[in-house]
Amino acid sequence: MDAGPTNPSLTNDLHTQPMEIQMGPSHPSTHGTVKITLKLDGERILDSEVEVGYLHRGFEKECESGEWYQAIPYTDRLNYASPMINNVGYCLAAEKLFGVEAPPRAQYLRTIASELSRMADHFTCIGASALELAALTPFLYCVQAREQIYDLHESLCGARVTTNYVRIGGLQSDLQPGFAELCREKVAAALTLFGDVDELLTKNPIFRERMEGTGTLPADALIAYGVTGPLLRAAGVGFDVRRAEPYLVYDRLDFEVPVGSRGDNYDRYLVRFEELRQSARIIEQALRDLPDGPVDLDDPRFRWPAKGKVFNRMEELIDQFKLVTEGMRPPAGEVYQAVEGANGELGFYLVSNGTGKPWKCRCRAPSFSNTQALRDMIQGALLADVVPTFDMVNMIGGECDR
């Protein structure tokens, strides 16, 4: 790196050496527990080392020691900013393994839930980024917008963050009456608030100066690092699992995949921004097309029977006891199912040996691969560029460290 002092006559006799500083694990301007050890020459970054693992909780080990359904609450805690998508990803993988499919109504509701969570995640990312670039107000508006989404989470499943909503072969519960109106109202309110964030941030020179041209990596380097999601799309690659390998009902919905032109942090911000609007469009279409019918699979091998039957009939009561204590038994085999998480491709690789417990439950976390590319993104940049780059990488500790 040619980052030496500009005037040699002044510094010839001066003894200088690169300075090593630690950023994190709990640094006020990084919204995630990660430690970045920086080697600096003045303000310029000569080298860096990104260290993760501060939030490692043994997700896979816990999943392996429980029944198949007992892993679902743990998936909430992967990317806690978009819990529904993790639920959906795990349950889709399990359904692929079991060879079953949830009823259409459940598919639509899962789509709505996923997109709500994606909105919540992008609100968090953009709000926190603004906060860390010293703009407090957009953060407050974003959090208020996110609260609207969490209200909808609560109406869907009864929890705001730790949702535990999707089940293998169905959903925890059907909609409450009046959800569609509530959803339209809350999403519109969230987007209105986000319009204010747009006004405050998008054309703000300070924000643009810090975002534009920083954190750039060419698309092929990003792919080589396994980076997906808004980061890759900002570099011009239109890879979106929802489009490339449609799951749920995404092939029936009309939405666009926004891509950027330069791949810098500003493009990443704009891509996330546009994805929010597209998510709102998807929710609107899914609400419009939402079919009637059951949300749960009527198959006592995989899905707990309906409660009303459990109270009144012997067979279903036996099924309930067997399913809870022994768990559902998939055929032996292995599957990999990818869904589009808020930060990229979220994949679950499940291995079954035919018993009620997963033999292996692996989560391919987008944040992990994305964080890995951080070192190259900030190489040779200024110290101040670490913050916007890290913000747009949007490393979520729970997902990265599992």
Added chain:
Amino acid sequence: MSDGEQAPSAAPAAEPAVLARLRVRFPDAIVGTHAYRGDATAEITPAALLDVCTFLRDDPGLRFDFLADVTAVDYLGSMPRFELVYHLRSIVQGHRVRVKTRVSEESPRVASVTSVWRGANWLERETYDMYGIVFEGHPDLRRIYLYEEFQGYPLRKDYPKEKRQPLVTVRDVAPEQGERTVAREQQRYGRWPD
């Protein structure tokens, strides 16, 4: 386990194109293939891993430029105990493949694919951290989630879930610059009961 469920490999007509191509190119390295639930899977010999991966990335008809995941599965009790699993996707051509290879418990070593995909770096470190599989040729094979003093490999099936590890205390940032503080701290505060 997965062996029992593999589709009969004597049905190459229904085999996905990726696997047919691999079989032509590496007739000796392919141990078995299956496409359970539509996931094209090739099991190969560990010696051929690097060649197969390079071929998968560079072949113009395959172009697997995106390494989604590296992980291992511990089949405790079956003979080569560990199975390395690589999930690949071609961003350009839009297909996926899973490459698997078995390594034994006695010498859990396999070639690193960091030279093929840069993103394998952390994924292999994680697999090393959790399963103790050594990736030869990896530039920086250290534990990634756990701390250096951690004993054992937690995702192995013979590692008990409830096992407690001794607590470690303050560690010098640059250990070569002086004696490690762990011993000193332990002297001061006592050891965590094992």
Added chain:
Amino acid sequence: MASRVVTVERPPRLRAVDTMGPLLIVRGLLVTARHFFRNLFAFMRGRRTIATILYPEEKMAWSPAMRGMPVLVQMENGKERCVACGLCEWACPVDCITIYPAETADEIERYPEIFDIDMSRCMFCGFCEEACPEEAIVMSQRVAIATTEWRGSLWHKRDLLVPVHELDPRLRYIRRGYDRPDVPTPAQTAERLEKR
């Protein structure tokens, strides 16, 4: 697929006039002032629009779906509805429930002698409620489980029992789903449950 990919529009490059202070400040202030006055007028009219809740004085209005801490349903005769079958214990992913069953000469002959929930482990996932074949453990709207010492987070049966009328909203919520083919109506189910 290619046609569905759109490139996001980048606003034009900054001009010198854009970076000049006063204009910027005014533009930002217009947004924040709009919020300020809207919230102020709404407050004066008695309809608050800010999201903040003044917690101990005000409580959040939960949705009926809200999953708070799990509690035991106490029937009108003062006894628990639980028959100590142990399904919630099985279903709990974090093993926070402990049940010791016992028998009586009552009509419902089994009951839990000990029913403990370790609230420091409970993650409010609701599997116990879903697994329960008796509607005996339900997720209430209680969330205040903080204690000053860790032993306080071990809740025993006498702390967990809640009279059935207090849990009415939740019971009505989870009984929504019973209106399915071949299933008695909620009224019938309730009547039958009451008869026991």
